Amino acid sequence: MELEIPYNVHPRPDTGLYNAKLGVWLFLASEVMLFGALFSSLILLRTGSPSWPHGWELLNVPLATLNTFILISSSVTVIMAWASLRLGDIRKAKLYLALTLGCGFGFLIIKAIEYGSKIQHHNYPSTNNFYATYYVMTGLHGLHVIGGMILFAYFLGPGAKMWKTEPERFTNRIEVAGLYWHFVDLVWIFLFPTLYLL
Amino acid sequence: MSGHTVEEIRKETRTYLMVFGVLAVLTVVTVAVSYLKLSVGLAIMVALAIASVKGFLVAGFFMHLFSERKLVYSILLITVLFFGVLLWGPWHHWYNSLGTTTTRDAGAHSPAAAQPHDTPLPVAH
Numbered sequence: 001m002e003l004e005i006p007y008n009v010h011p012r013p014d015t016g017l018y019n020a021k022l023g024v025w026l027f028l029a030s031e032v033m034l035f036g037a038l039f040s041s042l043i044l045l046r047t048g049s050p051s052w053p054h055g056w057e058l059l060n061v062p063l064a065t066l067n068t069f070i071l072i073s074s075s076v077t078v079i080m081a082w083a084s085l086r087l088g089d090i091r092k093a094k095l096y097l098a099l100t101l102g103c104g105f106g107f108l109i110i111k112a113i114e115y116g117s118k119i120q121h122h123n124y125p126s127t128n129n130f131y132a133t134y135y136v137m138t139g140l141h142g143l144h145v146i147g148g149m150i151l152f153a154y155f156l157g158p159g160a161k162m163w164k165t166e167p168e169r170f171t172n173r174i175e176v177a178g179l180y181w182h183f184v185d186l187v188w189i190f191l192f193p194t195l196y197l198l
Numbered sequence: 199m200s201g202h203t204v205e206e207i208r209k210e211t212r213t214y215l216m217v218f219g220v221l222a223v224l225t226v227v228t229v230a231v232s233y234l235k236l237s238v239g240l241a242i243m244v245a246l247a248i249a250s251v252k253g254f255l256v257a258g259f260f261m262h263l264f265s266e267r268k269l270v271y272s273i274l275l276i277t278v279l280f281f282g283v284l285l286w287g288p289w290h291h292w293y294n295s296l297g298t299t300t301t302r303d304a305g306a307h308s309p310a311a312a313q314p315h316d317t318p319l320p321v322a323h
Binding site: 011025032036178193 | 211214218221228238245246248249253268269289291
């Protein structure tokens with residue numbers, strides 16, 4: 001006998017949310033604290049340092065600007081995938097998910113070019129506090145991008161089978177994956193000016 | 199599924215595209231402002247103000263926070279409080295250093311300023 005997990009599709013009467021959505025919001029709250037600790041450390045290091053470079057002097061602003069456009073575009077494609085599923089159009093949803101995945105790849109390729117250039121010039125995390133915070137914060141953010149891409153690859157591939165049997169649950173899965181992805185976008189929105197432009 | 203009609207969902211998607219347009223424009227504005235070479239304090243305020251507007255748009259429209267359940271708001275309220283505590287730490291450190299020997303002046307005496315390999319950082323203007 002198969003045990004059905006409750007409140008995967010319809011909201012729980014007491015919370016008003018289906019369980020996955022509540023779960024992802026709690027997870028995102030913990031993520032705020034994780035990145036918050038890093039931002040807090042950056043402020044402490046910067047205000048406590050006798051000198052601190054402007055990000056634009058050492059980092060590649062045009063590449064990071066391009067990455068910002070890529071990431072906000074991917075936020076739109078993932079929400080369009082969700083909207084397409086709500087309209088019952090799985091083909092369009094898959095196209096948008098593929099575009100989101102492509103944006104993720106694009107972001108990582110550009111990040112790899114940036115890292116490659118820094119390493120070529122012997123600028124490592126151990127070089128100074130500026131590069132230490134740059135590598136840690138963008139590296140952790142990059143890991144989150146990779147995590148999101150694994151999710152979307154799954155939903156494009158084997159995970160999409162659920163659409164045939166439980167379309168509403170699949171739609172909810174895309175919604176919560178999208179919430180995570182928007183958070184990753186949100187973090188970058190603050191990382192970009194903090195590290196590159198100030 | 200979500201209880202919305204086809205027309206309502208189509209209207210939502212048009213809103214998402216408009217928000218994307220605003221986010222793109224604000225990104226250009228952020229970069230453009232950085233070329234104005236404002237003083238560090240003003241540059242930080244302007245950059246964070248623009249980032250906050252962008253974050254507000256992403257959270258409000260893409261993450262549907264404008265029409266979310268009370269429980270999500272409660273979770274976020276607690277998160278914001280703890281996030282505030284995290285930021286209070288460095289602010290308190292900076293505030294305490296005002297009017298005395300600042301950690302900036304103290305330079306290498308500050309543990310936070312210690313460089314792992316004595317590599318000098320380029321001086322901010």
